[in-house]
Amino acid sequence: GVAAGSASADAAEVTWRLTSSFPKSLDLLYGGAELFARQVGAITGGRFRIDVFPPGDIVPGLGALDAVGAGTVEACQTELDYYYGKDPAFALPTAFPFGMNAREQTAYALAGGLDATNALLADYGAIAYPAGNTGAQMGGFFRREIRSAGDLAGLKIRAGGLAGRVLQKLGAVPAQTPRGEIVAALGAGTLDAVTWVGPYDDARIDEGGKLQKVAPYYYYPGWWRGGSMVHVVFNKAKHDALKEEFKAALRTAALSTHAQVLASYDAANPGALKKLVIGGAELRAFPQDLLEAAYKASGEVYKEISDANPRFKSMLDAAIAFRADQYLWWQVSEYTFDNFMIRQRARG
Amino acid sequence: GVAAGSASADAAEVTWRLTSSFPKSLDLLYGGAELFARQVGAITGGRFRIDVFPPGDIVPGLGALDAVGAGTVEACQTELDYYYGKDPAFALPTAFPFGMNAREQTAYALAGGLDATNALLADYGAIAYPAGNTGAQMGGFFRREIRSAGDLAGLKIRAGGLAGRVLQKLGAVPAQTPRGEIVAALGAGTLDAVTWVGPYDDARIDEGGKLQKVAPYYYYPGWWRGGSMVHVVFNKAKHDALKEEFKAALRTAALSTHAQVLASYDAANPGALKKLVIGGAELRAFPQDLLEAAYKASGEVYKEISDANPRFKSMLDAAIAFRADQYLWWQVSEYTFDNFMIRQRARG
Known part of the structure; x- marks a missing residue:
């Protein structure tokens, strides 16, 4: 790991730098990176330290994935669709027009979508986990x-x-x-x-x-x-070289952060x-x-x-098939429950 | 901790027993307890071991909270509304008629609802974290x-x-x-x-x-x-006596499990x-x-x-106020996005 130059880094066996693509003004997103790093530190008793940097301190926000792939930093927090210019397939794990809502996105990621995302990221020397969602965005x-x-x-x-x-x-x-x-x-x-x-x-x-x-x-x-998923992304070689408990710490802290960032948006909106x-x-x-x-x-x-682009096609087709099944179920209990609650609320 | 009588327990500094209220036949719920325990083990490098038991092995399913409070076991996975007979307020963190959907429940728990739940649980010698949700149930x-x-x-x-x-x-x-x-x-x-x-x-x-x-x-x-929240519950004195990194492991693994169990229901339904x-x-x-x-x-x-029951009243009133705000926002982008997607799906 890269030395952070701080006295408290001494307790750490591993110190990583994480660059966020989000400015501090997007405080629930940037705060998600800090929350992720704080949890990794806490569950490892300070032995795995992650220092979080805003865009521009090390690399620009849109340079995060390249910096991770090159090993300039070990980690970033980003929207993968920022790398749409490299390959439009990068848009899909974040959101696509008329895609899925936040819960469906999470279900899809954990049911196979994340594997497809990581197959794409492997070509860029990286591996990712979900680490937040904004919920359905406004127009x-x-x-x-x-x-x-x-x-x-x-x-x-x-x-x-x-x-x-x-x-x-x-x-x-x-x-x-x-x-x-x-x-x-x-x-x-x-x-x-x-x-x-x-x-x-x-x-x-x-x-x-x-x-x-x-x-x-x-x-x-x-x-x-319909939702916009955030990821934490790691240099794959450095990730793979970690001992098992540190790998597990990254995955578990990411999924815990995933739940908490969406909850903070839902509470604040x-x-x-x-x-x-x-x-x-x-x-x-x-x-x-x-x-x-x-x-x-x-x-x-x-x-x-x-x-x-065959990869875009295969990733999109799988996501769309999953979406069709999701809305088959969603229209039954989830949607009718919300429908009734919204109408009751309007009646006061 | 209680010795588990297994050779691999030797690596553990702490070994806890967790009794689930859910039979193995509810495999996504029972699997959530196993997932939680596996994550705690993995992120602590095996130093914090949690052995999971189905209902009946140690105590009956509905005896889980009492067993945790008495210290018979250190932990359980349960629905708090199973303890409705002790105090109707126990129903509220799990679900209440015309309450909230799963995402709103999570937002509420992390925005203050969990503090109220844990104030109630403290009287029973326990402390809890969210650890799953089934989503909206059927009638x-x-x-x-x-x-x-x-x-x-x-x-x-x-x-x-x-x-x-x-x-x-x-x-x-x-x-x-x-x-x-x-x-x-x-x-x-x-x-x-x-x-x-x-x-x-x-x-x-x-x-x-x-x-x-x-x-x-x-x-x-x-x-x-509208959602049904599952919790992992710990004996409070034993929880509080844990070193900080083990406390953090319980919280982080619980919230990670929370996201994964709901995702598994969403994918399977x-x-x-x-x-x-x-x-x-x-x-x-x-x-x-x-x-x-x-x-x-x-x-x-x-x-x-x-x-x-003043405690029931204060917990319910706070949840209902939060619900009103949630549906104010939900009816805008979340609901109209789902509404359009459901109608498009029906049109084929």
Whole structure:
């Protein structure tokens, strides 16, 4: 391991560096990396120490996987879809348009999806475990109301990866606006809409509440992310060289973190949603014809990529087959329970 | 710790016995206890060993909490609502009629619900962590169709705890039929309906498929269990005397198990549901007026218990306030995402 240069590192048999792709401002995600490291330290009595670094301290956020593969750092916490440019298959373990909800994603990962992810990551010298989820994301803030799929034509929307490709098919223009410039770009009209995460993180893009002033229409659902899975990723050779109890510590701490990060989003989102609405955000459901057009466009994008990329095709086909079975069951008890509870709540 | 009498126990600094309340036939639940113990062993390099015992080997399933409190065993895996007879407040951490779904339950536990649970358990010399969930349960198998709330009058239904009290208010007669006698009792008409778990466990009540022959109407949702949380419970004095890294191992392994058990149910339920339907089970939604009558009756039961039991009242009120906020958010992105996916699936 890399020496951390700290006195308390002396107790450690192994000290690793973990670079997060998430800025500290995404505190539930970044906090998940700290929680993961804290648990590994605690369950090993301090013998396995992991130091967590924000993006930029060692490598940029999007450079995390390369740094892990090269052994510059031993570990990172990231969204695998950030590496969509290397291979579109990297999008799939994080989320894909009209994919699965967070619970279904976890079930899929542990029923075989993670093995496929790690077969892909092995080519990059890495191995991963699930370590969090944001839950279903929001559709983001729009300057104008969207009354049908046609209203997307020409709109500049901050979105990337598979979602960006689908939006492009619908006539929108995907943009990559840095977080700090979002409000100004929306105000100036150089950006028409921004997709971000969900209420908790969305409410923190601009603490002053200007975001929902310049782009008041707050759309749902975020059909490109029914859930968004986070992973911790390790250099595979260094992982494999660990003694068994340290390997077990990584896996167990990752899955424990996985449960806790989603729980922290679930607990934080309701209050943030209220705050946004009080601050002027107007909740709007995406029109049904837009969802249907996006579903159809997603299928076209999947076919285009699958035709050129057998691994993407095999990973996607397996995920879609699992999804079909999941919703067969979900529509029975889970969905009807939630349906009744939502209606009772509305009646007060 | 108690010596386990096995040669490999020699490597252990601490050996504990964990008694499960679940028979091995509920293999995803019982397997959760084994998974928990395996993880504690693995992350401590074998220094903390936990031996798992099925109900009856040391104490009966429903004697698990008493055995832990008395120190007969150090640990158990159980549903806290099994101790409803000691205090109705024990029902709340597991599930309550029209409570929360599995994800909301986890969010609530980690946002404060677990602290309230452990304040209750401290009076019984115990401390607990979440260690699994079955997801939303089914309403069970009925011999005859239920067309309205009135059809419950006089029906003998296998159900207990809070659900049993609510069903009683609706005119039904709760029964405690042992698993092995369910099919015969339904066949003889000494039982009219049986609530059990969800498709995976329900399909295993009678592997020969007789259950859905004698009671073919398979109802949903299981409004008394939007999720059903499992806990691992430890003798508090023995827990508190552990060194810090072993305490951390218990907590981290429990939360890792929590994620994995729910994932295993989610993965297993769709196939089991198909098998039940192919075998003759006819899916039926509970009529809306029954759900509304049950919701109203639940409120009456809650008021009766709360009037006599301040702890039940404070635990329930906090859970209900959290539930209201959860569904405020859930109805937005989570629910509309699932709604669209379910409708798309039905269209093929």
